[in-house]
Amino acid sequence: MPANGAEHVPLSDTLSWIFSEPLDTLARWNRPGGCTAVAIFDPYTAFEVTDHQFSHDLRVMAIMANLQPNTDYVWAFSNARSTTGDSLTLPAFGNFTTAASHGPYTVSGSVNYSGSTDGVIVVLFSSDPRNEQVIPTAKSVVVLSNQSTAYTLPYVRDGMYWPVALRDNNMNGLIDGPSDEAGSYDANDDGYPDSIVVSGGSLTGIDLNLHGMSAHASHDLLPLPRSVSLSQNYPNPFNPTTDIEFVLPRAQTVRLSVFDILGHEIAVLASGMVSAGTHTVKFDGAPVPAGIYFYRLQAGTQSFTQKMLLVK
Numbered sequence: 001m002p003a004n005g006a007e008h009v010p011l012s013d014t015l016s017w018i019f020s021e022p023l024d025t026l027a028r029w030n031r032p033g034g035c036t037a038v039a040i041f042d043p044y045t046a047f048e049v050t051d052h053q054f055s056h057d058l059r060v061m062a063i064m065a066n067l068q069p070n071t072d073y074v075w076a077f078s079n080a081r082s083t084t085g086d087s088l089t090l091p092a093f094g095n096f097t098t099a100a101s102h103g104p105y106t107v108s109g110s111v112n113y114s115g116s117t118d119g120v121i122v123v124l125f126s127s128d129p130r131n132e133q134v135i136p137t138a139k140s141v142v143v144l145s146n147q148s149t150a151y152t153l154p155y156v157r158d159g160m161y162w163p164v165a166l167r168d169n170n171m172n173g174l175i176d177g178p179s180d181e182a183g184s185y186d187a188n189d190d191g192y193p194d195s196i197v198v199s200g201g202s203l204t205g206i207d208l209n210l211h212g213m214s215a216h217a218s219h220d221l222l223p224l225p226r227s228v229s230l231s232q233n234y235p236n237p238f239n240p241t242t243d244i245e246f247v248l249p250r251a252q253t254v255r256l257s258v259f260d261i262l263g264h265e266i267a268v269l270a271s272g273m274v275s276a277g278t279h280t281v282k283f284d285g286a287p288v289p290a291g292i293y294f295y296r297l298q299a300g301t302q303s304f305t306q307k308m309l310l311v312k
Helices: none
Strands: 014-020 038-042 047-054 060-067 073-078 092-097 105-112 119-124 138-143 150-156 159-169 182-184 196-197 241-248 251-257 265-272 277-284 293-297 302-310
Touching: 060 293, 073 119, 073 138, 092 138, 092 150, 105 119, 105 159, 105 196, 119 150, 150 159, 241 251, 241 293, 241 302, 265 277
Parallel strands: none
Antiparallel strands: 014 060, 038 073, 047 060, 073 092, 105 150, 119 138, 119 159, 159 182, 159 196, 241 277, 251 265, 251 293, 293 302
16 A cells, blocks of 8 residues: 555556454444444545455455545544454554655644553644534645654645644544543643644744543544444344444434335434434334334435344
8 A cells, every 4th residue: 555655646546454363354334344343534535445354354445435536634543353253453544645745844732641652643724623524635644653642643744734633542543432532732721622833944943732521522522423423233133122323424314214124204303403423213113023124314414224134
């Protein structure tokens, strides 16, 4: 795959990751290819996946993709599971560009936190991550190492940015619980993220404060999901209850319904305006007969359907 810092990357390329143990390809999303928790892959809209494959021993994951010209890309993911259930130590990250050269500047500072540096990712976003109307694009990414609190984000071009630090302490691939931490640049110490401006030179002294999620809500500090998605219910088959997860990149009106095999709507699990983020709802099949059912998510003009099996 493109090395960290690679330039003039071909517009059709294969990105691959090698793991020390065989991957459990169903560990995360209960579907092939969903075994890694991808924290960032930007710009999302300029990354077209054409195929993905695994090696026979499940130690290599490869993504075939079409890229756009003169575009800076960053990637990072924070968790994967082996077939024995072990968490494979991550995060891993990289920066590459299809342009002839990277941005010439850096942004540096320190991350203030307690405990180990393991798993601290620093990301430079192109817009305020709290803004639910704009999907932020990651412009540079780095992982702290060697017990250092200092960071340097490379390959930065002129522009306005929002620096954010993240740590997935419970190692589930998400920044989603009270044990996890997130923090942003807060120059005036008012509790809200501040932007920085790079113009003709590098910036130093951009310090970030890492906080527990119990103190700072995740939606105030983290990048939003990139697209609407509807996951396979879990467990499946089920008796009598199962969980259904869906993801929204912004607040919007949705309807999540369950249908029997004849197309009759038998339950409405969600209806109305729902906030951006990941949502889980429970379906109770106790009142209905065993059999095949379908659940459908309507979000704006988009519609997604999955099949599930109720056994009794």
